[in-house]
Amino acid sequence: MNVTIYHNPACGxxxxxxxxxxxxxxxxxxxxxxxxxxxxxxLVGMIADAGLTVRDAVRQKDTPYAELGLDNPDLSDDQLLDAMLKDPILINRPFVVTPLGTRLSRPSELVLEILPETHKGAFTKEDGEKVLDAEGKRIV
Structure with missing residues (x-):
């Protein structure tokens, strides 16, 4: 399966x-x-394929979002996209693209919606939260 992740290794x-x-x-x-x-x-394609608005895809936390005035509700999608492309830290992450769909994987387990059910076993996030059991089934 061909999968692409738009990744920031500094992001948990x-x-x-x-x-x-x-x-x-x-x-x-x-x-x-x-x-x-x-x-x-x-970027426009990923946002649309994920079923988001452009504003949904703008990262606010730990970015110059407010300083740039991007919190102004009157800004157009084009203005927000211009800001995101000029300063990519404003692109929320991680976007994942697979043949089964596109997701902004926040929280990270949203990626499971667009992956085949071929998990190798248990999965626990960095913070200790258990996501998959030993059989690779999602823990609710």
């Missing part, structure tokens, strides 16, 4: 998502989007 959610993909037996294409941001067309 992104690291957990990558680990869940690997737990499914998949080695994804990893794009460190801070160094290699998606094109405008790719």
């Amino acid at each position: 959610t992104s690291r957990n998502t990558l680990a869940m993909i690997r737990n499914a037996g998949i080695e994804p294409d990893i794009i460190e989007y801070l160094e290699n941001p998606p094109s405008r067309q790719e």
